[in-house]
Amino acid sequence: MPPFSETVARLGRPDEAAAGATAAHLDRLTKPRGSLGRLEAVAVQLAGIAGESPPPVPEPGVVAVFAGDHGVLAEGVSPWPAEVTAQMVANFCAGGAAINVLARHAGAGVVVVDVGVASELDAADGLVRAKARPGTANLAEEPAMTPEETTTALGVGADMAADLVLKGARCLVTGDMGIGSTTPSAALIAAFTGHAAPAVTGRGTGIGDDEWARKVRVVERGLARTGAFGAVPGDDPLAVLASLGGLEIAALAGFIVGGAAARVPVLVDGVIAVAAAVVAEALAPGCTAYCVAGHRSSEPGATVGLDHLGLLPLLDLELRLGEGTGACLALPVLQAAARIVREMATFDSAGVSDKT
Amino acid sequence: MPPFSETVARLGRPDEAAAGATAAHLDRLTKPRGSLGRLEAVAVQLAGIAGESPPPVPEPGVVAVFAGDHGVLAEGVSPWPAEVTAQMVANFCAGGAAINVLARHAGAGVVVVDVGVASELDAADGLVRAKARPGTANLAEEPAMTPEETTTALGVGADMAADLVLKGARCLVTGDMGIGSTTPSAALIAAFTGHAAPAVTGRGTGIGDDEWARKVRVVERGLARTGAFGAVPGDDPLAVLASLGGLEIAALAGFIVGGAAARVPVLVDGVIAVAAAVVAEALAPGCTAYCVAGHRSSEPGATVGLDHLGLLPLLDLELRLGEGTGACLALPVLQAAARIVREMATFDSAGVSDKT
Numbered sequence: 001m002p003p004f005s006e007t008v009a010r011l012g013r014p015d016e017a018a019a020g021a022t023a024a025h026l027d028r029l030t031k032p033r034g035s036l037g038r039l040e041a042v043a044v045q046l047a048g049i050a051g052e053s054p055p056p057v058p059e060p061g062v063v064a065v066f067a068g069d070h071g072v073l074a075e076g077v078s079p080w081p082a083e084v085t086a087q088m089v090a091n092f093c094a095g096g097a098a099i100n101v102l103a104r105h106a107g108a109g110v111v112v113v114d115v116g117v118a119s120e121l122d123a124a125d126g127l128v129r130a131k132a133r134p135g136t137a138n139l140a141e142e143p144a145m146t147p148e149e150t151t152t153a154l155g156v157g158a159d160m161a162a163d164l165v166l167k168g169a170r171c172l173v174t175g176d177m178g179i180g181s182t183t184p185s186a187a188l189i190a191a192f193t194g195h196a197a198p199a200v201t202g203r204g205t206g207i208g209d210d211e212w213a214r215k216v217r218v219v220e221r222g223l224a225r226t227g228a229f230g231a232v233p234g235d236d237p238l239a240v241l242a243s244l245g246g247l248e249i250a251a252l253a254g255f256i257v258g259g260a261a262a263r264v265p266v267l268v269d270g271v272i273a274v275a276a277a278v279v280a281e282a283l284a285p286g287c288t289a290y291c292v293a294g295h296r297s298s299e300p301g302a303t304v305g306l307d308h309l310g311l312l313p314l315l316d317l318e319l320r321l322g323e324g325t326g327a328c329l330a331l332p333v334l335q336a337a338a339r340i341v342r343e344m345a346t347f348d349s350a351g352v353s354d355k356t
Numbered sequence: 357m358p359p360f361s362e363t364v365a366r367l368g369r370p371d372e373a374a375a376g377a378t379a380a381h382l383d384r385l386t387k388p389r390g391s392l393g394r395l396e397a398v399a400v401q402l403a404g405i406a407g408e409s410p411p412p413v414p415e416p417g418v419v420a421v422f423a424g425d426h427g428v429l430a431e432g433v434s435p436w437p438a439e440v441t442a443q444m445v446a447n448f449c450a451g452g453a454a455i456n457v458l459a460r461h462a463g464a465g466v467v468v469v470d471v472g473v474a475s476e477l478d479a480a481d482g483l484v485r486a487k488a489r490p491g492t493a494n495l496a497e498e499p500a501m502t503p504e505e506t507t508t509a510l511g512v513g514a515d516m517a518a519d520l521v522l523k524g525a526r527c528l529v530t531g532d533m534g535i536g537s538t539t540p541s542a543a544l545i546a547a548f549t550g551h552a553a554p555a556v557t558g559r560g561t562g563i564g565d566d567e568w569a570r571k572v573r574v575v576e577r578g579l580a581r582t583g584a585f586g587a588v589p590g591d592d593p594l595a596v597l598a599s600l601g602g603l604e605i606a607a608l609a610g611f612i613v614g615g616a617a618a619r620v621p622v623l624v625d626g627v628i629a630v631a632a633a634v635v636a637e638a639l640a641p642g643c644t645a646y647c648v649a650g651h652r653s654s655e656p657g658a659t660v661g662l663d664h665l666g667l668l669p670l671l672d673l674e675l676r677l678g679e680g681t682g683a684c685l686a687l688p689v690l691q692a693a694a695r696i697v698r699e700m701a702t703f704d705s706a707g708v709s710d711k712t
Contacts, residue, residue: 355561
């Protein structure tokens, strides 16, 4: 596989001619103009991404769930023990987790990528072993990863994107697993958007007021140590990612850039994926044009990150689970947008009178 | 088929034991408690409706699209000619409309019920001919329907619900077609909720300021003639429906009550279906417990009606097409809720540690 920098260099702009052709075709279909609302805007985006009108139906084949552990768990930011990351990876491989059910429901499988689980994992069906490091260091105290580990994790994600597209994926769906992952996500979103820690730090899987205040202080310590507060244009985004990130977040950022470079839409899940998308845009400006936000996580950092990127999620169902669950629920909507363009009759073909 | 009054008499309450069993089971699944947000609330509702835990997956088989014409079109409330209703029925039967594409995408077919199209329609695959009257009278001037025609239309919807459930449907999806239908919908929502005409009258398929002001006056004339302004508890809801309604709206109200009486969830589409649900609740108090709102139409009356019923839509994608399109897009979410309960592993079965 090529180094990550080559993936970034391949990133192009969406095709305006294809987007325009789909927009014009939508106005000939047997419905009042614009009456399919956001479905029409998504269809136009899909055509621009693929460079084809009508756009192909975005079939992902599988949801890629990137898993990693977080040294910051030592600060008591989550009520869940670290071993749950590995236990959940086993649950994913056995087909019993929420993402398995929702991916199956959307006609997709699940592949789990161990890019940074702390423990050694046995080989299993659906598990890709690509560990860049066994869990991050504690971001409150020291850089979470070295620059080399960060580049490796970015490459794991970009390679997975390229591999899935090679196997026929016409869409990528982001998934994630890692106990403690909302803390680095909050820190990255704060660093790249300039928002203060309390505005981006949430309750994760469910913590009380005291634990939340502690989590905010942990994020603030990471930001202070990094010296990054929304000043990223002048900073080195890779260094910020290394300092505050997670291995699965870095891999997801690479995955997003990889999908954009391959001209396939990337359906982005909750706050972990949004943090990765914020990083991806900093590393490869323009890649957000290839992203569709699936779901608005109830984590506050998700909304801050989405606003920063100019993305409006398709769904808002108060999910706060991650794994790719919100993106999977949005996948049928994304696909419906393409099918509308491909399958609906026009006023002419159906013999329906237009409005006066 | 039994008369509509017998359908109303069969209406029971959701099963609290089944709902409670699903709620308890959701807390044993491998995810933080409550982290699937509204999916969990929907799953509990589905269990209560079916009286089974886990609830069955809500498969509708078909979307029922009720079609009717509106005499109020003589007032210039829509830029579309009346013949488009019949043309669109032909488009539905041929498979080319938005609802065909979205139903197919959700694994369902489309059946069209002519309960009130103005012209005679030839037999066609997927068309049920059950005309209660060839289009309504002009509601601005006189009652839209007689009480007998209204009862007939209610029965057409209730019978269709019973028939679909008999054929195996575990969910009903409301669809509608009728040029001019947002005007009677606005009038009914105003009459049953006590809101003034400007608060419930929208732009329908797309009209300018002058046309909108004219449409508001038409709604006001209908309300003044009917003498109904939110005083429905003391009124006769059937008389209000007859005075202001549409044939397809009456049939949809019967369809909703029929689904509730048969203990299947009814997935409600946009403003036409919401008007029907408001009527259904007045005719058969309690039937809203069996309804799930699929989508928030951009018509203002939809939000007024949904608030009146205490329903929060699953989706908000700025659609304003009707036909059942918003409900169809929400169907995968409804089904996902049931599948989560049926298919996810528990902490015990998957060997995942619970939080500390």
